[in-house]
Amino acid sequence: MSDLVNVTMTVNGTEVSHSIAPRITLADFLRQTLELTGTHTGCEMGVCGACLVILDGRVVHSCLTFAVQASGAAIETVEGLSDRAVIADIQEAFHQRNALQCGFCTPGMLMTAHALLSQSGVPSREDIRDALSGNYCRCTGYEAIVDAIEKVARDRYAGANASAPEEVGA
């Protein structure tokens, strides 16, 4: 047995506070305690990328972080990005291009795409593939995912004189 620890963090803009066992990963905390099941867990060892979330502005694996380590941090999950509509164009492009089949990998793909597309410039297909190197998809063969992200990159660049996108570290 271990001593419970109080953790307080901001998740999708709302402050949450819970007393939890230190062995609980951030992924399990989000999914089981907060019932935010948009974040998926596959390998639980940093390989598949299904569990990516944004922690203090940078994309990290929630399976490789214990929730206690994230105490005091600001977390954003795919639910938060989706509700704020900051990835609406990426979601639309995934839908249009059939860039998901079972959808298991999709939350992680969206996180990676969001981080990549928040940087300046238009990434090449090679850059996109590089950024996706830590995201596994067992269904699509990746081509459609790269197409979808490339389309959003071009569209955003074309419409760049609209509002500037927020900065998120890759």
Added chain:
Amino acid sequence: MKARAFNYVKASTVVEALKAFEDAQDDASYIAGGQSLVPTLALRLQAPQLLIDIAHIPVLRGVDLQGDWLRIGALTRHHEVLTDPLIRQHAPLYSEAAPHVAHPAIRNKGTLGGSISHADPASEFPAMTLALGAELEIASRDGVRRVPADDFFLDLFQTAIEPGELLVAIHVPVVRPGHRWAFHELARRRGDFALVGCGILAEFVDDVVKQVRIAFFSVGSTPLRARQAEEALIGKKLDQAVIAAAQAVVGDDLDPPEDEHTPPAMKRHLARVLLGRLLGEIARQGA
């Protein structure tokens, strides 16, 4: 898989961390970025009673130039190594290796000190530590000492850091005019651990090699210096014949383990190819 139950403390100073470890009678682990430790705990290869979070200790942070040395705090994250202008200027082999270390999300959390302490023989940063001739600042209950990279990597996942000690900072002698360097690795995919990789730092005087450090990774139980290949270069101009002479002996410098997919003969072959490319690149840098 889930980690076994443990207690957790967040240390705010080095002394606090060292004391927590001692109080736990060594049944503890430090956690920095957690990118190697958390999988180890999840797979239950380790199950310490106590996890001591060192990620919030201010003195383990920061990059500063101190005379002829660059001090890089142990907590410097991989993504910071990738973009830090001081590291780029003074310890460039770390910057060149950084894009090859894992994937973007892992680089956002993993720390240079964690990578060096973990000492995976397939890791880029430990080998670059050797190539750069860095010194490792280690804190214990008895005080602080500095260990040269050549004496630091002892065996598979074993370093000069004794249980309970903390790596505080990496001190790198800054590169100077006359220095040339090159890094390359062969991996199946970007972000995967390399099949073979190598970093070279060489000092030239009038196009003649005065000193050189060649460090390979993924070819033995620790990062390895290719001493015979280095000797083949000292006092020579880097022409085709000299490069070929270094390539001829480099296989003997390495000690690749038996591996079904990349047998030792293949690793030695890849290492020869890599060495040839890197020395060619270094020769061209003088042109």
